[in-house]
Structures are given as C-alpha cells and as structure tokens.
Amino acid sequence: MAATLAQAATQELTVSAAASLTNAFQDIAKAFEKAHPGSKVVLNFAASGPLLQQIRQGAPVDVFASADQETMDKAAAAQLLAPGRVDFAANTLVLVQPSSATATPKALADLASPAFKRLSTGSPTTVPVGRYTLEAVKAAGLESEFQARWIYGDSVRQVLDYVSRGEVDAGFVYATDAQAMPDRVRRAFQVPVSGRIAYPLAVVKASAQPAEARRFAAFVRSPQGQAILRRHGFGTP
Numbered sequence: 657m658a659a660t661l662a663q664a665a666t667q668e669l670t671v672s673a674a675a676s677l678t679n680a681f682q683d684i685a686k687a688f689e690k691a692h693p694g695s696k697v698v699l700n701f702a703a704s705g706p707l708l709q710q711i712r713q714g715a716p717v718d719v720f721a722s723a724d725q726e727t728m729d730k731a732a733a734a735q736l737l738a739p740g741r742v743d744f745a746a747n748t749l750v751l752v753q754p755s756s757a758t759a760t761p762k763a764l765a766d767l768a769s770p771a772f773k774r775l776s777t778g779s780p781t782t783v784p785v786g787r788y789t790l791e792a793v794k795a796a797g798l799e800s801e802f803q804a805r806w807i808y809g810d811s812v813r814q815v816l817d818y819v820s821r822g823e824v825d826a827g828f829v830y831a832t833d834a835q836a837m838p839d840r841v842r843r844a845f846q847v848p849v850s851g852r853i854a855y856p857l858a859v860v861k862a863s864a865q866p867a868e869a870r871r872f873a874a875f876v877r878s879p880q881g882q883a884i885l886r887r888h889g890f891g892t893p
Contacts (some may be wrong), residue, residue, distance in 0.1 A: 667868045670716055672700040672707045674723035674784070674855070675811035676747065676830045680888035681721070687884060688875050695868065703811040705782030711736055711860060718869040721857040721876075723747070723812070723830075724784035728856040738866060741858040744876050746891035747830040749788050749847040754822040754840070761844050764796045767826065772805070776815045776827040779808040784853075785815070789828040792847050816841065832889040854893055 673681045678701050685697035700707070700717070704727040711717050712734060720737070721744070722728045731737050751761065759771045767775065778786035786808065793799055809815035812829050819827040820840035827841075830853070834843045857876060859869040875881050882892070 666694055666696050667865060668696045668698060669718045669865065669868050669872055670698045670700060671719045671721065671872065672702070672710065672715075672717045673721040674704045674707070675701050675813040676723055676785070676833055677701070677721055677745075677855070678813065679836050680745075680832070680885050680890060683884045683888070684876060684881055687880060688872055691875070691880075692871065697872065701811075701813075703778060703783040705784075706810075708736075714862075716862075716864065717860045718863040718865060719857065719872055720860055721855060722784070723853075723855055724787070725854065725856060726787070727784065728858065731858070736861055738859040738861045738863070738869075740870065740873070741856055742873070742877060743854045743893035744857045744881075745855040745885050746893055747832055747853045747855065747889075748891075749785065749792065749828060749849050749853065750831050750834050751826055751844045751847055752816070752819050752829055752834050752841040753826050753844055754819055755842050756822065757825070757842060760842075761826070763845065764793065764798055764847065768798065768801050772825045774807055774824040775802060775805045776807045776809055776818045776824040778812050778815055779810065783809065783811055785812040785828060785830060788849050788853060789847070792849050795848075795850070835889040855890075
C-alpha cells in the first residue's frame with residue numbers, strides 16, 4: 657500500500673524539447689524536481705519537426721519546447737497547444753570545425769574553398785537549424801555553390817557529432833551546441849541570420865496534468881531556470 661501511495665504521489669511530466677536544449681533541460685529538470693518533491697520529468701529530445709509529428713500522432717506529451725517559431729506555429733494551427741505560449745530563450749547560428757582543422761574560414765564565402773568539401777547542417781524540412789542555415793547561405797548568394805556539399809543531420813546534435821568526429825569539414829550549429837563540446841569542435845564565426853532565433857515553449861492541450869505542465873513552463877521562465885539557460889550559453893528571450 658505504501659508503495660502504491662508513493663507512486664500515486666509522483667507526478668510524471670513528459671517534456672519534448674529541441675535537441676539543442678539537451679544539456680540545459682537536463683539541468684532544468686533536475687532543479688525542478690528538487691524544487692518540487694514528488695515531480696518526475698521525463699525528457700524527450702529530437703529535432704523540432706519530429707517532435708511535432710509525435711504530438712500530432714497522439715504521443716503523451718505535456719510540454720513542448722521548439723527551436724523555432726515556425727514549428728510552434730504549426731502546432732498552434734493544428735490546435736495542439738493550450739493558451740500561454742511563451743518565448744524562453746534565444747540562440748545564435750555559428751559555424752564549427754573539428755578541433756584538428758587547420759584552415760579557419762572567417763565568413764560564408766570562405767567555404768567556397770576546395771578545403772571544405774563536406775558541409776553539414778540539419779535537414780531543412782524538419783530541423784530548424786537547417787532552415788536557418790539555408791536561408792543564410794541563400795542570402796549570401798552561395799546556394800548553388802554549396803548544393804553538392806551538404807550532409808544533412810536528423811538533428812543539430814547529429815551535425816555536431818559529424819563535426820566532432822571529423823566526418824565533415826565544417827558544420828552549422830547553435831552557439832550553445834559549440835559550447836557543449838569545446839574540446840572536440842572549434843567555433844569559426846557567427847553566421848548572420850534574418851531576425852532572432854527565439855525558442856518558444858507551450859503546454860500541450862492534451863496534457864494529462866496541465867497544472868503540473870504550467871508549473872514546469874513557469875519554472876523555465878523563472879530566474880532559476882533562466883540562470884541555467886544562460887549558463888549553457890542561451891540568451892534572454
């Protein structure tokens with residue numbers, strides 16, 4: 657009976673978050689559980705597009721955190737979200753190289769050099785970092801130049817892995833991802849993008865425990881949650 661009561665007292669919350677939030681949300685989940693005894697946060701990380709697809713298909717998700725506005729707009733249009741969507745973090749797009757790289761580009765145009773045969777970013781149809789990257793490349797007039805060089809990843813963390821293992825010559829990730837592997841990748845430069853890269857968060861309408869979901873969302877926006885995000889390199893929303 658005691659075990660049953662203890663199990664009932666535990667409120668398990670499923671949070672689906674963009675892959676670039678992995679390190680930060682792991683720390684936020686621990687801090688939330690410590691601040692709210694009896695709460696258990698289950699984290700599900702992937703690219704924002706596949707996470708949305710999971711929610712569309714009825715996956716039991718309570719909170720959704722995306723790396724872009726476009727994916728969250730699609731969730732809102734499909735009426736999958738409860739009221740109260742908020743932006744909670746900001747990021748920047750950067751180019752990274754393997755730590756052993758010898759040639760260091762200073763701008764996108766430098767990647768036209770034969771030294772950069774393989775470039776990586778996220779799949780632009782499902783991974784926000786891929787859309788940000790291709791928009792920047794197109795704005796720089798380099799779309800056709802780079803077209804045959806792309807190796808797309810299923811998430812920004814897969815792109816980071818490609819770079820860290822030296823499987824590509826350079827990759828486009830977020831500044832926070834570069835910070836997560838300082839010993840294995842080297843940041844070359846910040847890539848200019850149109851507008852800000854802002855991360856939205858929302859409670860999923862079908863959440864089985866909306867009050868707990870709102871409490872987690874509020875914690876992410878709280879001074880403690882924001883301090884954790886800043887420690888991992890995220891900017892203020």
